[in-house]
Amino acid sequence: MSNQPFKAGLIPEYVIKILGAFPTTLILAVAALIIGIAIGACLAAASFSTKKPVRVIASGYIHFIRGIPPLVLIYLLYLGFPQLMKRLGVDMSAVDKKAYMIVIFAIAISAGFSEMMRSSFLAIDKGQTEAALSIGMTKLQAFRRIVFPQAFGVALPSLGNNIIMLIKLTSLGFVIGIVDLMGKARIIITIGYRTRMLEVYLALAVIYWAMCFLLERLNKHLVRVYTKGKKQTQ
Amino acid sequence: MLEVRGVKKSFGKNAVLKGVDLSVAKGDVVAIIGASGSGKTTLLRCLNFLERADEGTLSIGGDEVNFKSVNKKEIHRLRGKTAMVFQNYCLFNNKTVLQNVTEGLIVVRKIPKQQAIEKATELLVKVGLSDKLDSYPSSLSGGQQQRVGIARAMAQSPDVILLDEPTSALDPELVGETLAVIRNVAKEGITMIIVTHEMLFAYDIANKVVFIDEGLVVEQGTPTEVLISPKEERTQRFISRFNLSSNYSI
Numbered sequence A: 001m002s003n004q005p006f007k008a009g010l011i012p013e014y015v016i017k018i019l020g021a022f023p024t025t026l027i028l029a030v031a032a033l034i035i036g037i038a039i040g041a042c043l044a045a046a047s048f049s050t051k052k053p054v055r056v057i058a059s060g061y062i063h064f065i066r067g068i069p070p071l072v073l074i075y076l077l078y079l080g081f082p083q084l085m086k087r088l089g090v091d092m093s094a095v096d097k098k099a100y101m102i103v104i105f106a107i108a109i110s111a112g113f114s115e116m117m118r119s120s121f122l123a124i125d126k127g128q129t130e131a132a133l134s135i136g137m138t139k140l141q142a143f144r145r146i147v148f149p150q151a152f153g154v155a156l157p158s159l160g161n162n163i164i165m166l167i168k169l170t171s172l173g174f175v176i177g178i179v180d181l182m183g184k185a186r187i188i189i190t191i192g193y194r195t196r197m198l199e200v201y202l203a204l205a206v207i208y209w210a211m212c213f214l215l216e217r218l219n220k221h222l223v224r225v226y227t228k229g230k231k232q233t234q
Numbered sequence B: 001m002l003e004v005r006g007v008k009k010s011f012g013k014n015a016v017l018k019g020v021d022l023s024v025a026k027g028d029v030v031a032i033i034g035a036s037g038s039g040k041t042t043l044l045r046c047l048n049f050l051e052r053a054d055e056g057t058l059s060i061g062g063d064e065v066n067f068k069s070v071n072k073k074e075i076h077r078l079r080g081k082t083a084m085v086f087q088n089y090c091l092f093n094n095k096t097v098l099q100n101v102t103e104g105l106i107v108v109r110k111i112p113k114q115q116a117i118e119k120a121t122e123l124l125v126k127v128g129l130s131d132k133l134d135s136y137p138s139s140l141s142g143g144q145q146q147r148v149g150i151a152r153a154m155a156q157s158p159d160v161i162l163l164d165e166p167t168s169a170l171d172p173e174l175v176g177e178t179l180a181v182i183r184n185v186a187k188e189g190i191t192m193i194i195v196t197h198e199m200l201f202a203y204d205i206a207n208k209v210v211f212i213d214e215g216l217v218v219e220q221g222t223p224t225e226v227l228i229s230p231k232e233e234r235t236q237r238f239i240s241r242f243n244l245s246s247n248y249s250i
């Protein structure tokens, strides 16, 4: 590694270059978020099931996923799982890399999302559902009109945190060669003969930091708007 | 008009209702009294199907179902004939006072929004909350919340309103205003079943008092019969704790 003097002036230029990969990171995060919420919702519903085997499977899945570092999960599913499938006669080499990665990210966050939803619903007093039923609503109406909006308010702060964690998680996509923000930064470094690592990674850090900062502000704002006057007393 | 026969309900091994019979005529105000844990709340919840009784029949306005074999459709239909006022109010926290009352009218009974708002406003004026229409429940006192709960129940135009200790969660100074509202509802001739520990109130408002002990109706009759000169020993023992006859001048 050569010892070039640090040049802060290069950072803006790198920021712009790295941002060329912003759409990729955005697609990874948004798609993984949607799928992750869907899986999480199914898990949360399963954890409330009246059938014990369903509950056991859901909680087993959640504990398994939560106990694995994301990087290990990526290698396990991206490299290990296809080997298993090959033995079963299914060739997965044609699967789109990005789509596969999106599913892995979704799986990685699904456990946390499920726990978030579960605890938010548990935070809503049973009396809310009972009151809704007592005035003749169906269970579905009670959920949609009374319980869900309140649970959403409870979940909102941790939803923000979970999304921020997901965005940082997507930076691991580079390990399988996805050119997201992180991948792009590494390409820029290689092209520059690894002489500007400090500047490039600083530029990258600034980008992630700015995204998370903006999200956090947005989330705080939404929480304020959403809970305005509706704070729970019981 | 409302008739329950042989209602039984157990939670696991704990038999809470052991065959309760009760008949309520139109316009009746029935006060249910009894010691803590005797099954009063469970009985009301069974009438509203928030709890599923194990055995017995329920008939409201000639529409009879058997608890053992009742299906979803029947539950929905009979629930439409009763309305519940909860001990801890259970107002919809994500809805304003007005919306708490219009919600059932619009969503369940499919009344046009404007009409629902008019009806709800009228009811909320009646319970003395005309200045709180757009407040959220969290900003109301307990007494105000319970009055919204009563308006919400009345909006259903139910055959019977079920009230479970409507004032027991309230600060003493808020009990009076809530009882006054219930008294006005009674004056309109609306049928009510009230579980209460307020013996003077029961004496005052009810035309029928039912004493429940250990999951059975021990004694029922007019307020004077049950509260002043009860025949059963268990009733006498329960009533004596309240010193009703000596304190209340008739």
Ligand SMILES: Nc1ncnc2c1ncn2[C@@H]1O[C@H](COP(=O)(O)OP(=O)(O)OP(=O)(O)O)[C@@H](O)[C@H]1O
Binding pocket: B011, B014, B016, B034, B035, B036, B037, B038, B039, B040, B041, B042, B043
């Ligand atoms: N959901 C439940 N699961 C298990 N046991 C219950 C449940 N609800 C009530 N019970 C039991 O049923 C019995 C009667 O309870 P209930 O609430 O009907 O009494 P109550 O007469 O309303 O008493 P209180 O005057 O204290 O309100 C109690 O022993 C209680 O522990």
Ligand SMILES: [Mg+2]
Binding pocket: B040, B041, B042, B164, B165
């Ligand atoms: Mg009770």
